Amino acid sequence: MITFEAVRKQFPDGTVAVDDLDLELPTGRITVFVGPSGCGKTTSLRMINRMLEPTGGTVAIDGRDVRSQDPATLRRGIGYVIQHAGLFPHKTVLDNVLTVPRLVGRGRERHRALELLERVGLPAALADRYPAQLSGGQQQRVGVARALAADPPVMLMDEPFSAVDPVVRGQLQEEFLRLQAELGKTIAIVTHDIDEAVVLGDRIAVFRQGGHLAQVGTPEELLTKPADAFVRDFVGRDRGYRGLSFQGSEGLVLRPLDGVALDEQGRPVGVDGTFRAGDSLRVVVDLTLTSPTGTAVQVDDQGRATGLVHHHDVVDLLEKRR
Structure with missing residues (x-):
């Protein structure tokens, strides 16, 4: 010391x-x-x-x-x-x-x-x-x-x-x-x-x-x-x-994968950005703000899509944590 x-x-x-x-x-x-x-x-x-x-x-x-x-x-x-x-x-x-x-x-x-x-x-x-x-x-x-x-x-x-x-x-x-x-x-x-x-x-x-x-x-x-x-x-x-960067993305409400194309293993196709459950909120915000649709896809450790997140969902989570 x-x-x-x-x-x-x-x-x-x-x-x-x-x-x-x-x-x-x-x-x-x-x-x-x-x-x-x-x-x-x-x-x-x-x-x-x-x-x-x-x-x-x-x-x-x-x-x-x-x-x-x-x-x-x-x-x-x-x-x-x-x-x-x-x-x-x-x-x-x-x-x-x-x-x-x-x-x-x-x-x-x-x-x-x-x-x-x-x-x-x-x-x-x-x-x-x-x-x-x-x-x-x-x-x-x-x-x-x-x-x-x-x-x-x-x-x-x-x-x-x-x-x-x-x-x-x-x-x-x-x-x-x-x-x-x-x-x-x-x-x-x-x-x-x-x-x-x-x-x-x-x-x-x-x-x-x-x-x-x-x-x-x-x-x-x-x-x-x-x-x-x-x-x-x-x-x-x-x-x-x-x-x-110091806030986790746990607690985000996942939306159905409407409009997201998946391959036969369930991995998203043609999606610019994906994130995992352990990623920070900053990662999710970056992805949703740069996406034309304002959304990002969450995937599991095998890269399979588990749900969709909109940037409004991040705002809602931050409101709950206040």
Whole structure:
């Protein structure tokens, strides 16, 4: 667990980047720091591994003040991923991944480095290439593998996916969540993108200008119960729509399959969109709003149609849940 207690950071020119920050990052969960530029989120992140020292207060990992630990030793136990990956250009992919293991006397773990590359979605054939020979998305995956190489309990990630195009970014986010489900690291991520925060975060800490914490909570809490006007505006006017991602479609009244063509197995034919009972209401809304008929077909695990839903049915369900 990572804790901030009354943490303050003031730079020599008098700028207060973080002011009286009290925050807890739960063990084995992803906490996302989000907010406008200059709000102190990156400064807060960098105080965890002592790349910056707090002016006041305490940053602790499992109750131990980070300032009581040797900076180099502390950092070797914390994975760090930055924008543009930050790879050593003169080293191969394999050597980049082995950077920290070599520092702690485990530099011969080639097999583990190759396993990590495969785990982050890169073939072993890339191990002997140099960063300049990789795409941006591949470089970012190497950066994640390098951060995981010493099996650190804590990972810090500063705008890790912002330097790649939207399609690759989505793929990296999915891959990262799959890895986290397997590894269960305590992770702090900085981003300026509230959509990315909602996708990745178990908890989201929203910072406002002046280094103040505006609100901390689950993605659903931020979308449905913003603490004030600042959080409401930062999350966006479509927060209600995005909040549907956290509401299940259970309870929708299914209509008869009138006018829906089915094949001999009972699967719908010529239907643009289908959904399953476990999908979110946001999925159903997307389908019904983009359908010429305003409807979507629910299917079972075998793809067989079980009923029809109209967008009015979603409205009725939301009214019942109010």
